[in-house]
Amino acid sequence: MISSAIQYPHRTAEDSTGIAATVMKFWLKRKPRLLHDYSLAGYILSPNPTIMAHASDNKTLHHDGAAERLITKLLVDPSLVGNDWTIQRAKLIRYLL
Structure with missing residues (x-):
């Protein structure tokens, strides 16, 4: 082939x-x-200028959701509960996206 x-x-x-x-x-x-949360978030969060330009024109809600899930999974302090958890998650998402 x-x-x-x-x-x-x-x-x-x-x-x-x-x-x-x-x-x-x-x-x-x-x-x-090949299409999973890590690859989708890596695409839209890439520091490469060429990829950044392409991602800003072509990203979808699917990409945003993948990035939010990873931010929540990897960066939000798991010991927080309730409103504290929600506030920290919202701040991280706003900061990174």
Whole structure:
């Protein structure tokens, strides 16, 4: 499969033997394991200027939710309860996002 994609790179994505189709098959196979909270948050919180520009134009609520879940999981003090927990979580999310 890969060798035919390399031999015939001029084929289009609609052609099931082209390099674009081969890459898409690989992506679709691995997508569920690659799209998780860490990768989505890493995308929108990246310090790389190119990625920052792309993320600001293309991020969705799914990305924001992933970042909020990670901030809550990794940074909010687990010993806090009730209103204190909510306040600290809100401050961190506002600060980081």
